[in-house]
Amino acid sequence: MKRSYWVRSLLCTVLVLVSVFSLIGCTAKPEEVSSPGEPDESSELVATEKMTADVVVIGAGGAGSSAAVTAAEAGAEVILLDKNAQPGGTTAMGGGLFGADSALMKERGEKPVDTDALFQDWMKEMVWKADANLVRKYLDLSHTTVDWLLDRGFDLEKVDPVQQTHTTYHGYHKYNNNSPSETVGYFKKMLAGFEEQGGQVLYETPAKGLIMDSEGAVLGVLAEKKDGTTIEISAKSVIIATGGFVADEAWVAETLDGVFVASAGLLSNTGDGIKMAWDAGAAKRGEDVHLLHVTKVPGDLSSFEDTAWLANTSLAYLPITPWVNASGVRFANEDLIYDRALTTNAVVAQGNFIYTILSQAMVDTLEEKGAAAVGMNENVAMGPIAEVAPMNSPWTNLNAMLEELINQDVVFKGDSFEELAENAGMDPGKLASTMAKYNADAKAGKDAIFGKRKEHMVALEEGPYYAVKVIPTNLCTLGGIRVNEDLQVVKNDPNNYEPIPNLYAAGADAGGLYSSHYVLLEGGAQGWAYNSGRLAGASAVANALGKEIDLFEK
Ligand SMILES: Cc1cc2nc3c(=O)[nH]c(=O)nc-3n(C[C@H](O)[C@H](O)[C@H](O)COP(=O)(O)OP(=O)(O)OC[C@H]3O[C@@H](n4cnc5c(N)ncnc54)[C@H](O)[C@@H]3O)c2cc1C
Structure with a gap:
């Protein structure tokens, strides 16, 4: 582990322990938790705010926003955090997503993509090193997700593949604009509906660490507000969706046998969620898969x-x-x-x-x-x-x-x-x-x-x-945290990949879709962001409220 990661991890661990003491009734004064960030011996002690939610989602990109909306629509109290001042993340920088079927395809007289055949080809392309259940769930849910987005304020158009012309499967749906800021607008519309349902979005509020109990279960998230104060959010389920680590080019090079590949992705995607999950004992998967594009x-x-x-x-x-x-x-x-x-x-x-x-x-x-x-x-x-x-x-x-x-x-x-x-x-x-x-x-x-x-x-x-x-x-890294077919983050134990209680991951942070390379499918990464977000949101609600949502219901 690189030293800077170690320092950050140590700091998070200290903060997490302080919080855990407060949660389990020890004597540390929660108001006197020091500000997260780089270690600073002389930093002032600042007040800590406390919040509670059924579900906390870290990252308001494609995966995190879909997860938050899914959970809120199922009746959960949800808090969505983002480091940036606006939603959309890398997802809003992109061209569009894969969807196996949609109203737009029907309008063009197109048949749904044959996801049985695509599944077989996908697994063959990955020489069966991908998680077959995850791939299957993604492809099955992708029959509905374009319409799900259209219903929530997105504007998309169905086009033929334009960048990955070798793909046989034509399910590419492009944002109906030529500017990322308009796609950010679609996210804002979707999240306005989320807020009407009681969801809260906290921008410029990066998550800094997970709150854990002594048994290794996740109990919430520590986040830092713009003014430097911390918020301790207790939650029944936590979803990590911080978009991978493309901005840390040295880390990317480590996973590519030293080859340097410049980032064309989002500056804020520095692998925060991946590091938090690993610090919590999560297994790794797919750290070396990248959207080299x-x-x-x-x-x-x-x-x-x-x-x-x-x-x-x-x-x-x-x-x-x-x-x-x-x-x-x-x-x-x-x-x-x-x-x-x-x-x-x-x-x-x-x-x-x-x-x-x-x-x-x-x-x-x-x-x-x-x-x-x-x-x-x-x-x-x-x-x-x-x-x-x-x-x-x-x-x-x-x-x-x-x-x-x-x-x-x-x-x-x-x-x-x-x-x-x-x-x-x-x-x-x-x-x-x-x-x-x-x-x-x-x-x-x-x-x-x-x-x-x-x-x-x-x-x-x-x-x-x-x-x-x-x-x-x-453009984006495509893995890091090992999840199971329900998007639960699992412990680093190859004898038994048991879930870490209450912890989920989605989007570019979650590994398992690929072997060592991206798939030949236009819009595959964005499709995964939205679909895995919906799946993680549903799993987090089942855990938090004991309520099963059938996303696949026709
Ligand atoms: C220029 C470009 C074009 C692309 N085009 C396409 C395309 O056409 N089709 C396709 O399939 N894929 C495309 N991709 C890739 C695709 O967009 C990504 O794989 C996908 O959007 C990742 O979604 P995500 O939700 O996991 O991450 P993101 O959308 O990046 O969301 C992660 C969010 O987490 C936030 N965050 C990070 N750390 C923290 C923290 N500590 N606390 C709180 N929030 C945090 C970030 O600010 C960000 O908003 C493109 C990528 C780029 C860069």
Whole structure:
């Protein structure tokens, strides 16, 4: 365990113990609990507020909000906490969710997704290392969840897959807007209904630790208000839904054998809930699964204003230029770019970055005429981002931007492939033989190694050549806490994964859906957030009120 985690854990443990003393009638004065946060010997003692609820939910993203609403609608008194000043979390940053059926699909005359077949394919894709009962429950409930959201203020549209085009199952429902702030608005609408039912949402109030009794049962949550005071919330059930740990890039790298993947996710998702559960004795599951989903060219091109995105983004989305790893070896069919998940997985498998190789003639043609003139014959559809790799418009400033990126060690140039390799730190012999093979295949009209379509096999004739660095990014981590089929967090005992009493997890914090990689299903992660939230909400109510809710009732 890293030292910073240890310090935080220790602090939480102290706070939790102080609270437990107060709960079990010991003499510590609850008003004098010190403020959670980083250790500070001199910090003032501040008053502690006390609250009670049937269910406390930590995190108001897709999973937490769905859990809170489900529990409140079943009659529970619910408190929903979020670190941020608004709901939605990562979920509001996303494009949309998987749903097996919906009123929107019916309107389009589409049949429900065959979730029996999808279940079999999912488990095969995960070589049966996923939790089959969790996957089954998710897919079964996903027949109803899009309509459930529509009924609570969400606006969605049914579209064909746009980012994960290799998926066979078309259940992608996109938010009907082009701006995350509008999706935040859908969350606010849903939570307005929650508040009308007596639910309370406390923004800018991060959970800092779980309150436990001496038997290891969870009795509530300690949270910190914006003014630094603490709230001790006693609850019969606690649901952790803090969205994973994507913002802790060092932790992510530890789980990827040291490969660094930049975060493109929410800054507030630092794994708080996962650490709390582990501190409470929870088993781990799926800590190494990530939503590796976008590639980009690093470097600061802000002085180029509007055209910067052509170099920072579009260059990474070209299937016509060969991709090589840091040694100079080609490793993929570049047509993978039509599926972001496959592309990013292939890039991460090579290490911290790859290079895409261009000739001067290609750069000049892109700058003058655009991608179609170089040979690209199908645009990369990016959902809300209409034209990431423009086909017929000039890539203005491309030469100048590449020169600027050479100054930043992002782009390298050489008159021959050997010189290019030396400048970029690749193996000159390997790059030269990679390119000799690629050019020969291009001239023969057949990618004999990886099978890329022949139109995209464009030979790189004359130098100079460019090697442009492309890096992977991570949208969200997808596991950490082991849960059972009822979303109960379980103890770290492989002989018997018994539940930790009163503790649940949902969304990106809960592991078990995958083996070591994300599934080939567009909207799969968001679908899981909402569906697992509903499932956890129902389980938490059953525990708190002894009331069973049948979410699957037709
Ligand atoms: C740019 C982007 C695009 C994406 N697009 C898609 C897509 O189109 N389809 C898809 O399936 N997936 C997509 N994903 C992934 C998907 O959005 C996430 O996997 C999913 O939304 C996670 O939901 P969640 O509820 O678990 O977490 P979140 O929605 O992140 O919610 C977690 C909440 O917990 C809060 N929190 C954290 N710590 C604490 C604490 N200590 N106390 C209180 N609150 C806390 C956070 O502030 C946050 O609001 C995308 C991700 C990103 C970043």
